[in-house]
Amino acid sequence: MFALLYSVLNTIFTNVYHSQQCSSCGQGSAVYLNSSSITLASPKRNDEMPQILLNCLNLDGQSIGNCPFSQRLFMVLWLKGVTFNVTTVDMKSRKPDVLKDLAPGAQPPFLLYGTEVKTDTNKIEEFLEETLCPPKYPRLAAHNPESNTAGLDVFSKFSAYIKNSNPQMNDNLEKGLLKALKKLDDYLSSPLPDEIDENSADDVTSSTRPFLDGQQLTLADCNLLPKLHIVKVVCLKFRGFSIPRSLTSLWRYLDAAYAREEFSSTCPSDEEIHMAYSSVVKALK
Structure with missing residues (x-):
């Protein structure tokens, strides 16, 4: 080789x-x-x-x-x-x-x-x-700077949540994670500048875009999605916590991502993630 x-x-x-x-x-x-x-x-x-x-x-x-x-x-x-x-x-x-x-x-x-x-x-x-740039390769950078930082606090809140062994702190740490997920959901539900037509009489108050920065996956998604997948798998396995379905924009994002081969085919199996985090997650006692 x-x-x-x-x-x-x-x-x-x-x-x-x-x-x-x-x-x-x-x-x-x-x-x-x-x-x-x-x-x-x-x-x-x-x-x-x-x-x-x-x-x-x-x-x-x-x-x-x-x-x-x-x-x-x-x-x-x-x-x-x-x-x-x-x-x-x-x-x-x-x-x-x-x-x-x-x-x-x-x-x-x-x-x-x-x-x-x-x-x-x-x-x-x-x-x-x-x-790997145009004309042979596409640009993947996000157009909106905010897309690069959306959801970046989710993983730190997740880490604090799963590494805690004190039952009395569990609820507050779970709320911290939920707050970070809700903040991400809010970003995904808010229209981006290019989704707003200034010449239209109709006000655009929500977004239906599938990904952080629009219709296409960008570097921002490549950074965030692998971490979100770990959060989803680990929290369900070790804390019985699921990302609330009420966060509809976040679930729209996840569903769109799992439908893309570039993401779903590069995800490790749940078993791989479970084993990796079995020594990281602290039991509540």
């Missing part, structure tokens, strides 16, 4: 590893993603090929594991229209040498491009957005 990688000239391969020790659960094996159809540049040297290394958890060593950062970049590549192949790698017994030598002490995800290392998922995403 590496021989093939380095034998190709004038093409940059994006190689994605899902490494052991996921930042959220500290477990897992790996998946090697070879996006061999991406032409990013014409490098002068083969060592200028970028590599993206990501966290992952796999129960069976075969399927995509639980890691919202990994899923986020999977979705970006898929939405860009990149064709890629996935080959599993056993991180426990056959850990790739590249993972032993690059960025000692750093936890994936990170991107290596020549001598430059990007250790931030946002920077990796920016690299993909800037490099």
